[in-house]
Every structure is written in C-alpha cells, then in structure tokens.
Amino acid sequence: MLKRRTDKTKLSDEDLVLEILKSQKADDFGILYDRYSQKIFQKSISFVKDADVAKDLVHDILIKCYLNLSKFNFESKFSTWLYRLTHNFCIDYLRKHNRIISSGEDELMNISDDDSDLLEKQLLGLRAERLQEVLEVIPTVDKAILLLKFQDGMSIQDIMPILDCGESAVKMRIKRAKATALNTYKNMFGDE
Amino acid sequence: MSSNPFKILEPREVLPENHKKEVLGSVNSIILVLRFVQLFVGDFTAVILDKFKTDIFDDSSNSIK
Numbered sequence: 001m002l003k004r005r006t007d008k009t010k011l012s013d014e015d016l017v018l019e020i021l022k023s024q025k026a027d028d029f030g031i032l033y034d035r036y037s038q039k040i041f042q043k044s045i046s047f048v049k050d051a052d053v054a055k056d057l058v059h060d061i062l063i064k065c066y067l068n069l070s071k072f073n074f075e076s077k078f079s080t081w082l083y084r085l086t087h088n089f090c091i092d093y094l095r096k097h098n099r100i101i102s103s104g105e106d107e108l109m110n111i112s113d114d115d116s117d118l119l120e121k122q123l124l125g126l127r128a129e130r131l132q133e134v135l136e137v138i139p140t141v142d143k144a145i146l147l148l149k150f151q152d153g154m155s156i157q158d159i160m161p162i163l164d165c166g167e168s169a170v171k172m173r174i175k176r177a178k179a180t181a182l183n184t185y186k187n188m189f190g191d192e
Numbered sequence: 193m194s195s196n197p198f199k200i201l202e203p204r205e206v207l208p209e210n211h212k213k214e215v216l217g218s219v220n221s222i223i224l225v226l227r228f229v230q231l232f233v234g235d236f237t238a239v240i241l242d243k244f245k246t247d248i249f250d251d252s253s254n255s256i257k
Contacts, residue, residue: 024223024226024227025223026216026217026219026220026223027216029216029219030212030216033212033215033216034212037207037211037212037215038206038207041203041205041206041207042202042203042205045203045205046201046202046203051205054205055207055208055211058207058211058215059211059214059215059218062215062219063215063218063219063222066219066222067222124196124197124198126197127197128197128200128201131197131198131201132201135201146198147198150196150198150199151198151199151201151202
C-alpha cells in the first residue's frame with residue numbers, strides 16, 4: 001500500500017487527475033493539495049489581504065477544483081487550469097463583496113512598446129513599500145495582471161489562458177496596468 | 193534598484209496544519225453524497241459492485257497497516 005502511495009506522488013498533475021477521477025479517493029486529491037494549496041493561499045492573500053479569508057478561499061477553490069475535475073479537458077497544463085480557476089474565484093469574491101474596481105476596458109492606450117519598456121523599468125525601480133501602497137489603490141484587474149507578470153514571472157503566453165484573451169489584449173492590459181500604477185504612484189508620492 | 197519589488201512583496205504566510213484535514217474532509221463528504229445520489233439515479237448494480245470492490249480494497253489496505 002505504501003508503495004502505491006509513493007508511486008502516486010510521482011505522477012504528473014494530469015495523470016494524477018485521471019487517477020483521482022478513477023479512484024474517487026480523497027487521499028489522492030490530497031497529493032494535489034500538497035502541490036498547490038500553498039500557491040493558491042499566497043495568490044488569495046495577494047488579492048484579499050486577509051489570511052483568514054484567504055484560508056477559506058483556498059478551501060472553496062479546492063472544493064470547486066474537485067467538483068470540476070471531470071471538466072478539465074487536458075488541453076492545457078493542469079496548473080494553468082487551476083491558476084485560472086483561482087484567479088477567477090478571487091476576482092468573483094472581490095466583486096461579490098464590492099471590493100473590486102474595474103479598469104476602463106474601452107480606454108485606448110496609445111503606448112508604444114518602447115514606452116512600455118520604460119514604464120516597466122520605472123515600475124521595477126520602485127521601493128517595495130510604496131509599490132505595496134500603489135497596488136492597494138489601483139483597480140484589482142490591473143493589480144492582478146501586474147502580479148501575474150512580475151510576481152509570478154508569467155509570460156504573455158502563460159497569461160493568455162488564465163485571462164481567456166488573446167496576445168494583443170494581454171499586452172494592452174499589461175501596458176495599461178503599468179501606466180495606471182505609475183500614474184497612481186506619481187499622484188501619491190510626486191515625481192520622487 | 194536591482195531586486196524586483198514585486199518579489200519582495202510576495203506573501204510569506206503558510207496555511208495552518210489542520211487545513212488539509214478540513215479540505216479532504218469536505219472532499220470525502222462530497223464523495224459520499226455523490227455515491228448516495230448515484231444509488232438513486234445511476235446504475236444501482238454497478239454502484240453496489242463498485243462499493244463492494246472499494247470495501248475489499250480498503251479492508252486489505254487496513255490489514256497491511
């Protein structure tokens with residue numbers, strides 16, 4: 001029995017999902033818990049800023065994950081699918097609690113790639129504690145995409161399936177988020 | 193500044209020890225409810241046979257422990 005258990009921990013995420021669907025044993029799902037609960041917790045905290053709420057969100061996200069496992073179509077990596085579920089769950093939570101401020105989706109951003117690179121350099125040069133204050137006040141959707149890009153180190157291609165939008169839309173959202181963050185910084189702290 | 197400020201802001205909190213037990217307890221409850229529902233809406237024989245096989249497996253694993 002111990003050998004079977006050890007073997008299961010070595011399965012890929014996708015093979016483990018198949019095993020969970022087949023065995024219907026909570027212990028098998030526990031292996032996925034061990035792999036992802038902490039990441040989901042940290043992602044939830046970065047959204048809600050409250051460890052107790054985040055803990056409950058992790059519970060609910062993982063239960064939703066379990067209930068929807070049979071809908072996972074294996075076209076993307078399981079981690080991407082779970083990341084998307086987590087992202088959407090947190091956004092929905094904030095929306096339900098009226099804590100989400102959306103960005104102007106239709107607002108055109110005429111920022112060239114060169115300007116965008118400059119914005120990125122400025123953004124990554126900010127002091128962490130001031131950046132924290134900025135992230136607290138910018139629209140949640142802007143904050144979320146900045147965290148995906150700069151905290152989780154995701155590429156445009158990684159972010160596309162999470163936000164369910166194309167390459168140009170992701171690039172535009174990142175540019176807008178960078179500009180919004182820097183404008184907010186200037187309003188809060190001036191041009192220091 | 194060389195270090196990425198976003199990385200500095202990464203949360204460091206960890207989940208409490210008992211959290212896994214809570215989640216897996218909920219998963220177990222869901223499994224039980226689903227099996228119960230299957231008894232009424234699914235193939236009754238298949239569910240009983242499946243339950244029988246599961247019990248045998250659990251018994252053997254318990255005896256090894």
